[in-house]
Amino acid sequence: MIEMDCTCVQKHHAIPTEVIEVSEGAIEKVPEILKGYHRIFLVADENTYDVAGRRVEELLSEHHMLSHTLVLPAQALPNAENVGKVLMEAGRDTDVYDINAFSFNPDYILAVGSGSINDTCRMVSYRIGVPYGVVGTAPSMDGYASVVAPLLNGSKKIVYTCTIARHIIIDLAINAAAPYPLLLSGVGDMIGKYIAILDWEISRDRNDEYYCEKIANMVLEATGQCIEASYTLESRDLNAIRAASEGLILSGECIAFCGSSRPASGTEHMIGQTWEVMDVEEGKIPNLHGIEVGEGTFVAIELFRKLYRETEDAHIRGLIEKYLPAFDKIEALQKTIRIPFTVTDKARFIEGILRGRTFRVRYTILQYLYDLGKLEEYAEAVYDVVMEKYYFNTFRERFPEWQR
Numbered sequence: 001m002i003e004m005d006c007t008c009v010q011k012h013h014a015i016p017t018e019v020i021e022v023s024e025g026a027i028e029k030v031p032e033i034l035k036g037y038h039r040i041f042l043v044a045d046e047n048t049y050d051v052a053g054r055r056v057e058e059l060l061s062e063h064h065m066l067s068h069t070l071v072l073p074a075q076a077l078p079n080a081e082n083v084g085k086v087l088m089e090a091g092r093d094t095d096v097y098d099i100n101a102f103s104f105n106p107d108y109i110l111a112v113g114s115g116s117i118n119d120t121c122r123m124v125s126y127r128i129g130v131p132y133g134v135v136g137t138a139p140s141m142d143g144y145a146s147v148v149a150p151l152l153n154g155s156k157k158i159v160y161t162c163t164i165a166r167h168i169i170i171d172l173a174i175n176a177a178a179p180y181p182l183l184l185s186g187v188g189d190m191i192g193k194y195i196a197i198l199d200w201e202i203s204r205d206r207n208d209e210y211y212c213e214k215i216a217n218m219v220l221e222a223t224g225q226c227i228e229a230s231y232t233l234e235s236r237d238l239n240a241i242r243a244a245s246e247g248l249i250l251s252g253e254c255i256a257f258c259g260s261s262r263p264a265s266g267t268e269h270m271i272g273q274t275w276e277v278m279d280v281e282e283g284k285i286p287n288l289h290g291i292e293v294g295e296g297t298f299v300a301i302e303l304f305r306k307l308y309r310e311t312e313d314a315h316i317r318g319l320i321e322k323y324l325p326a327f328d329k330i331e332a333l334q335k336t337i338r339i340p341f342t343v344t345d346k347a348r349f350i351e352g353i354l355r356g357r358t359f360r361v362r363y364t365i366l367q368y369l370y371d372l373g374k375l376e377e378y379a380e381a382v383y384d385v386v387m388e389k390y391y392f393n394t395f396r397e398r399f400p401e402w403q404r
């Protein structure tokens with residue numbers, strides 16, 4: 001259990017996570033960390049099985065802790081089909097079929113992978129009431145410690161409440177070897193946190209929404225560290241990998257402390273996730289989450305900058321002003337790391353902003369502008385600015401070998 005006292009109305013925050021291990025060679029400690037479990041169901045995909053799953057399986061087997069393993073196809077998506085597969089394979093059939101017997105569940109689900117595998121296992125863990133943990137293979141998103149999982153269900157992406165990981169094990173050597181698009185995705189997911197907290201502050205003041213200053217500050221601090229670390233990520237510097245991993249885990253922890261993704265997801269996620277859903281609706285495989293969110297962050301920054309210049313609402317101006325230096329930092333970082341774009345078409349870009357407003361029930365600058373009757377005008381106006389300042393290449397141009 002990780003807990004802290006607080007000055008907000010909740011007074012105390014706690015999550016059931018028992019161990020967070022971020023170190024070189026961390027996977028060798030898996031049997032020690034998971035001692036007490038004897039029927040561990042290991043889930044990986046073909047890629048994550050190669051980089052970590054096989055070794056974890058060996059270790060668990062040596063210690064008589066393994067029930068069985070399921071290896072999903074490479075880059076398996078967190079969709080209803082894969083949730084179903086994990087659920088169907090979770091139990092082990094006994095030799096003698098007993099019509100009156102309940103299925104023999106594992107006593108633990110161990111996800112070996114990053115976003116997709118983790119979200120898939122987290123959902124199954126929640127539904128069948130079996131604890132789960134994760135061996136993370138890439139610092140690509142902030143969902144390791146989260147309490148929600150965005151899952152693809154038909155042509156919809158729905159955010160479900162799920163189980164929180166009991167154990168989070170990050171082997172820095174493995175994470176440092178992760179494909180670069182996944183590292184960039186982690187940066188993209190993280191830079192948006194400034195937007196999320198600013199949206200949260202605006203809603204606190206306009207709608208009297210619950211707000212926790214301590215959580216907000218923790219997220220902002222982790223974001224600052226991640227931005228610094230991002231400059232040396234491409235060289236696979238272990239300190240940078242550590243800072244990125246820890247920042248992403250902390251962000252997830254804050255989601256869990258809060259009980260919702262409010263501290264980590266605002267306008268940038270609503271736009272990025274709308275683009276993801278548009279792909280799904282068209283039968284395409286969605287792009288990496290953090291890459292979409294990164295582009296959504298640039299859009300949000302320019303929406304806020306424009307509002308700051310034009311608004312006569314002194315209170316909103318004051319709130320935005322605090323974040324202007326952070327916006328400058330993100331703009332400078334983008335000039336170096338050049339997060340590629342997934343959406344360059346103007347109509348699609350604008351549709352993401354307009355539909356993003358209602359992606360979920362969450363008050364953001366998108367609703368603020370809509371209520372003023374200005375959302376369309378703003379969406380139209382920021383397109384050229386975003387393309388000019390932040391766009392260098394598309395994801396496909398930059399990473400042609402990537403499957404998605």
Ligand SMILES: [Zn+2]
Nearest residue numbers: 006008212214
């Ligand atoms: Zn609090």
Ligand SMILES: [Zn+2]
Nearest residue numbers: 141142189293
């Ligand atoms: Zn995210």
